[in-house]
Amino acid sequence: LWGEACATLETSVGPNNFNHWIKPLRLTGLESGIAHFVSPTRFISDWVNRHFAKDIIGVLSRPGQPVERLRFDVVPQAAPGRARSAASGSAASVRPVASAAAPATTRALRADLGAPLDPRYTFGNFVVGKPNELAHAAARRVAEGGPVGFNPLFLYGGVGLGKTHLMHAIAHDYQMRHPAAQVLYLSAEQFMYRFVQALRESTIMDFKGMFRNVNMLMVDDVQFIAGKDSTQEEFFHTFNALVDQGKQIVISADRAPAEIKGLEERIKSRLSCGLIVDLHPTTYELRLGILQSKTEGFRAQQPDLQIGTGVLEFLAHRITTNVRVLEGALQRLFAHASLLRREITLEVAQECLADILRTNDRKISIDDIQRKVAEHYNIRLADMVGPKRARNIARPRQIAMYLSKQLTSRSLPEIGRRFGGRDHTTIMHGIRKIEELLSEDKAIAEDVAMLKRLLEA
Ligand code: ADP
Ligand code: MG
The missing domain is CATH 1.10.1750.10 (DnaA protein, C-terminal DNA-binding domain)
Incomplete structure (x- = not known):
């Protein structure tokens, strides 16, 4: 069944996509409208779920037996590069999940331990300028996973300056280079939530085991655990265990370790052992670069988009605090333009974004x-x-x-x-x-x- 499906999928998604994303999957079961797969990494299953779920559902559905959803268990492959050949995906390759190496509880835990990665947050989409060039270079280096890295890499900076984007980019890039590696990305808040849940459900040994088995751990917005004593304690032990094994850690926060109040000294000093880099507030040039890059992306989908001269410059000038707000403004303009089939002139932009422009102004008196x-x-x-x-x-x-x-x-x-x-x-x-x-x-x-x-x- 999966073998036939694969042949169809290869044509519908193209051989590149097929080889990269679908070939590594194994269909392990099909019941009550749910197709169960084993995927070697969470990244692959997230990606497939976002981009190819419809195609897969289409080829697996039979009259009277529709497939409604895909479910993935993440089971790392024993050795890298042993991706199963899809052509041999006959009945023999459809094995029950139970035969996989890890015990079922462990696998289930791993599959929902991390947070999904946003496929749009890649290095390719990250615009580099003076304020972020150092952070970007460090992120690239860590993503290569070579011996001359920094551990931990600590990224900090204000809201909306690209910390999360860079972390996801590291995860994508690293996972691409090391398909068998376990990359775990989550926010400090999720870390705490999982920890408390494990305590409550007496699965703390599984929890510890899961975290200590990853190749790269990324914890976003670590300032969140400040003042939360038992979570800090667990984080500290996880951190030490991973660093001792030479595993990579990437941390982000809204400020430098020394400035996080309520964080234990020993954690601060541990966090400061690798490389600390900050993302500086954006400059006009960087904001303009980001706007130009997003506009190009949009134009690729909407070739007749008309933006008057000076509009992007105006936005880069006036919306200065947060790249997220800048993006939001641009998106609103695009929506406006495509709905009304109107050129975006400076006047249109001013009118359409009046509220954003006003709030942004309040910042500086x-x-x-x-x-x-x-x-x-x-x-x-x-x-x-x-x-x-x-x-x-x-x-x-x-x-x-x-x-x-x-x-x-x-x-x-x-x-x-x-x-x-x-x-x-x-x-x-x-x-x-x-x-x-x-x-x-x-x-x-x-x-x-x-x-x-x-x-x-
Ligand atoms: P932070 O985690 O620092 O608060 P994010 O990484 O969530 O910020 O970034 C906010 C938004 O701005 C995201 O949509 C991100 O893609 C975008 N962004 C930030 N910096 C850049 C950049 N240099 N190039 C492209 N997009 C960026
Ligand atoms: Mg963030």
């Missing part, structure tokens, strides 16, 4: 800007709004005006009011002056870029 700029140039905050005209005061004030226009949605008269009741033409003059200087004076350009980064962080 004119007060923040004045304070940061005064601090940077070592002048008094009062001078920002005061009357002094000396260059060493007036120039920083103009920079603050310029940044207020760039980083907030305040109008010129509003900005004028906040700068000691100056007229809007004075503000405009100040902004023009800085715009001129940005192309002429490298030191000022650098100062402005740095202040912007600080304010947007």
Whole structure:
């Protein structure tokens, strides 16, 4: 049955997909509308479930005996490269699950221990720029799985800067290179949940065994276990056991280990043994790169998509905090464009995204800007709004005006009011002056870029 099905599937999904994803599977049973498979890795079964479930269900269904769902047990192969030949997938290869090496409880546990990986989070989809190049390079290195790695790799950074994306990319890439390896990705919250569940169900030995048997363990958002004592304790032991066996660990958090309050010192120091890299807040260039790459992806599906000039630049400029928000904005624009069959002009974008643009603005206030700029140039905050005209005061004030226009949605008269009741033409003059200087004076350009980064962080 599976042998015939395979021949059909090979034509319908193409030989590459077939060899990579479907050939490693073994059909182990077919009952009550559920087809049971054994897959060598969770990655493969997740992928098949997402991409080829319909095809498989189609070829396995018989009149009056529809197949509704696929179920996978993950059983690693004894040796890498021993993928079963699909051509020999006659009745003989349809073996009962019980003959597989691991005991049934262990297999079931492993199959639902980790979290599924998002197939869109790959290295190929990750746009590299200054703020993330180090994290990206370290992630690549770890994914290669060679001897010159870092253990653990600790990635940290603010929300939406790509930590989870990089972790999934490592898992995909590593799994591709080492198909027989067990890669386990989960959030610290899931780790705790599984741990507590194992305690409650007295399966703690299985739990420990499962975790200690993986080749790569990835725990996302580890700050979550801070203050949770028994979970920390278990995490610590798991961590040590794996590192001692030379297994790779990848951890992410929203801040550096030393800064996680409520995390035991010994864990902090363990976490700091490998490489710690941070993802910096995005720059304008990186945001624009991400937007361009997502737009290309979208255009591949929707070739008649029309985006006016300056729209992506506008978004990169105005939505600065979180890549997820940036993506959301772009998706909304695309939906808008394809539903209304309209070009996305700057005006359309402004109107369609008004709410997002507004929330994003709330992040930076004119007060923040004045304070940061005064601090940077070592002048008094009062001078920002005061009357002094000396260059060493007036120039920083103009920079603050310029940044207020760039980083907030305040109008010129509003900005004028906040700068000691100056007229809007004075503000405009100040902004023009800085715009001129940005192309002429490298030191000022650098100062402005740095202040912007600080304010947007
Ligand atoms: P974090 O885990 O740091 O909060 P995520 O990895 O979930 O952030 O990223 C949020 C969203 O932004 C995801 O959809 C991710 O694909 C996207 N993203 C973040 N950084 C990049 C990047 N450099 N290139 C492409 N997409 C990115
Ligand atoms: Mg995340």
